[in-house]
Amino acid sequence: AQSVTQLGSHVSVSEGALVLLRCNYSSSVPPYLFWYVQYPNQGLQLLLKYTSAATLVKGINGFEAEFKKSETSFHLTKPSAHMSDAAEYFCAVKGNAGKSTFGDGTTLTVKP
Amino acid sequence: SQTIHQWPATLVQPVGSPLSLECTVEGTSNPNLYWYRQAAGRGLQLLFYSVGIGQISSEVPQNLSASRPQDRQFILSSKKLLLSDSGFYLCAWSVEPEDTQYFGPGTRLTVL
Numbered sequence: 001a002q003s004v005t006q007l008g009s010h011v012s013v014s015e016g017a018l019v020l021l022r023c024n025y026s027s028s029v030p031p032y033l034f035w036y037v038q039y040p041n042q043g044l045q046l047l048l049k050y051t052s053a054a055t056l057v058k059g060i061n062g063f064e065a066e067f068k069k070s071e072t073s074f075h076l077t078k079p080s081a082h083m084s085d086a087a088e089y090f091c092a093v094k095g096n097a098g099k100s101t102f103g104d105g106t107t108l109t110v111k112p
Numbered sequence: 113s114q115t116i117h118q119w120p121a122t123l124v125q126p127v128g129s130p131l132s133l134e135c136t137v138e139g140t141s142n143p144n145l146y147w148y149r150q151a152a153g154r155g156l157q158l159l160f161y162s163v164g165i166g167q168i169s170s171e172v173p174q175n176l177s178a179s180r181p182q183d184r185q186f187i188l189s190s191k192k193l194l195l196s197d198s199g200f201y202l203c204a205w206s207v208e209p210e211d212t213q214y215f216g217p218g219t220r221l222t223v224l
Contacts, residue, residue: 032210043202043215044156051210090156098144098163098211104155 002027002095006103014111019063019078021106023091026072032094033074035065038105039087047089050074061085086110114139118203118216125223131176131190133219135203138184143205145186146213147178150200162186198223 007022025031032051036044048059055067061084065076074091091103115138125131137143147159158171160178168178175194179187186203203216 034212036213036215041200041218041220043204043218044213045215046212049210049212092213094211097161097169098206098208099146099158099161100206100211100213102156 002031002093002101004091004093004101004103006089006091006106008106009104010107010109012109012111013081015083016080019076019081019085019108021076021089021091021108023065023074023076023103024072025074025091025093027093033065033067034092034094034100035059035063035074035076036090036092036102037061037087038090044090047076081108081110083110083112114205114214116203116205116214116216118201118219120219121217122220123222125193125221127195127223128192131188131193131197131221133188133201133203133221135186135188135216136184137186137205140184140205140207142183143207144211145180146204146206147186147188148202148204150202152199156202160188193223195223197221 003026005024034049035047037047038044048057050057050067058064063078088105088107090105092100095101117136145162148156162168162180176190201219204213206213
C-alpha cells in the first residue's frame with residue numbers, strides 16, 4: 001500500500017526566503033507523486049507531478065520538487081517566497097485503482 | 113479543455129434533512145470520479161470513487177451514498193444529515209495512467 005507523510009503541519013517563512021515543504025512516501029511500485037495547492041475555500045490545484053521521467057520536476061508559480069528514491073522523498077521548494085504563496089500544500093502518491101493517497105497537508109504562512 | 117462543476121457552492125441544512133450534491137465534468141470521457149471531504153483544519157478524506165457508470169466504491173462507512181447515473185455526472189446524497197457531515201466537499205476526476213486529480217471548486221456544507 002502507498003502512503004505519504006508531510007513533515008510539519010505549519011511552515012512560516014519571510015517574504016523572499018526559501019520555501020521547503022517536506023514529503024516522504026512509501027510505495028511498493030515505482031511511484032507517481034504529486035504536489036497540490038489549496039487556497040482558502042477553493043479546490044486543490046496541481047502544482048507539479050513526477051511520473052518517472054526527470055527527477056527534478058518544475059511546476060507552476062516557480063515551485064519545483066526533486067524525487068529522491070534513496071531517501072523516498074519528494075520535497076517541494078521555491079527559492080523566494082511571495083505573499084501569494086500562502087496556502088495549504090498537499091503531497092500525494094498514486095495508489096491502486098486510480099486512487100491517490102494524500103498527506104495531511106502543510107499550511108504555508110508568508111510574513112512580510 | 114476539461115472543466116469540472118460543483119453545486120451548490122454553499123449549503124446550510126438542518127440535522128435530519130436530505131442532501132444532494134452534484135458534480136459534472138466536461139471535456140473528457142470515461143473519467144474516474146471521486147468525492148472527498150475536508151473537515152475544518154484537517155486533510156482530505158476519500159468518501160467514494162467510481163471507475164464507470166453505476167460503479168461506486170465506498171471508502172468509509174457512513175450515512176452518505178454516491179451515484180453515477182451518467183459518464184460525467186457524480187452525485188453525493190444523504191437521506192438524513194448528521195452534525196458530523198459538516199465540511200467542505202470536493203469532487204475530482206482523473207484519467208489513467210497518471211491519474212492526476214483535477215478538483216472542482218467545492219461545496220461548503222454546514223449542518224445545524
